[in-house]
Amino acid sequence: MAASTAAAAPLGATSTTGTLASGEPFVTATFSAPTNIAVIKYWGKRDVKLNLPINSSVSVTLNQDDLRAMTSVMISPAFEKDRLWLNGEEEDVSKSKRIQTVLAGIRAIATDRTLADGTVVPAAELADPSKWRAHIVSANSFPTAAGLASSAAGYACLTRVLAEVYGAAEPTPNALTAIARQGSGSASRSLYGGFVRWNMGAAADGSDSFAEQVATADHWPDLEVIVCVVSADKKETGSTAGMTTSVETSELLAHRAAAVVEPRLSAIEAAYTARDFPTFGAITMRDSNQFHACCLDTFPPIFYMNDVSKRLIALVHRFNAKHGSIVAAYTFDAGPNAVIYTTKAHTAALLATVMAHFPRPAALASDAEYVSSAPALEAAKAAGVPAGLECPSGDEDVGAVRYIYKTTPGDGPRRLDDSASLVDSATGTPAASAAAGAATAGSAGMAAALA
Ligand SMILES: Nc1ncnc2c1ncn2[C@@H]1O[C@H](COP(=O)(O)OP(=O)(O)OP(=O)(O)O)[C@@H](O)[C@H]1O
């Protein structure tokens, strides 16, 4: 089943033109974009430069009301160079090959632009970095580089907002995802909501390595997600470096790409389409486990999960055993944080069980600061821990889980109103809200929990 991937409006239709205080013109837009969590993992590149994977992957897009990147771009001939501010700090664009690649990819498909005064800027001029330059201001509503797919949300958002300000004309369907892929592989999947497959492709130039939507966000309304943040620290081994060592040394990874992934992809897509949780959950857990087994098989080995991750795995298996079938399924990316998929009927009891075994850190004043959703917390308190899953007194692991998000599958990037822009329309530099890093900093509880 291939869902429609057509954009609601042509790219560029909603960008805004205006004039800086200096009198020079600008074009701007602001978008937010979601993270996604793979259930068949991408791990390993066959071409590092083009960011081409050794296997296809598939993911669930999470709801950007809960975790998101937000990016404003303004382009103008007044700017001296391309610049990027991330979470309130300026980063050196000349040192980021990935940002440059995404910028070049979008500039290559720019179209003519009519300014507010009626002047038409030809595409060649707009896309010439010696004439028009970009100021990019971005902020994530959750910890960056902590295994919560910030690069996926960040590069998807950047790609989408650049496409808007440059009026990019996609030469083929899904071409934007191939540009986002070159920022970060998993970003290709965050350009769509719901259930999304990134096809590995076979062409040497990467032209057939793009993402496409398998099912829209509303396809499985019962599906819910609990994210247990075990650590918000930057991980020791980055995904890119880890993948390189794994491809060079892990025989298990080679076997996985050659023999395991393709049948799993067909099976999990069929399960998602049929809303068959036991099959979806079993494949999800097995694939996460195999990805981490490949990390252990890497030489020297890479450890992304820690003891808390392992205790969460054991708890999910106990929860399932208690129910006599798979009603919850964990998956771990390149870090210790658990993402647990479940269905509405089980979310409250699962959350109550996790909270009983992993009570909030002592520094948090109440559970309201520990769990992102007040209604979910209330439902968990009402549901209580299922009999037989209580935590024996003294066995609680207080503070081992630092924060819990309750979320759902969600939609793809959203155009935000210019009033939310992170760029000041008079100066073309970060707006005060962006400089404070506060524009999308998430809830006060999350900030306290993850500080
Ligand atoms: N909003 C953003 N805009 C542009 N780039 C971003 C943004 N957020 C993150 N990034 C880039 O992504 C990098 C983090 O990617 P990394 O793969 O290390 O972590 P992660 O995406 O949080 O974890 P993982 O992909 O393993 O789940 C940042 O250092 C930054 O370069």
Ligand SMILES: C[C@@](O)(CCOP(=O)(O)OP(=O)(O)O)CC(=O)O
């Ligand atoms: C474990 C993963 O989350 C790895 C994601 O890796 P990245 O997409 O962050 O890697 P780069 O392409 O090098 O930027 C699995 C997945 O998301 O499929």
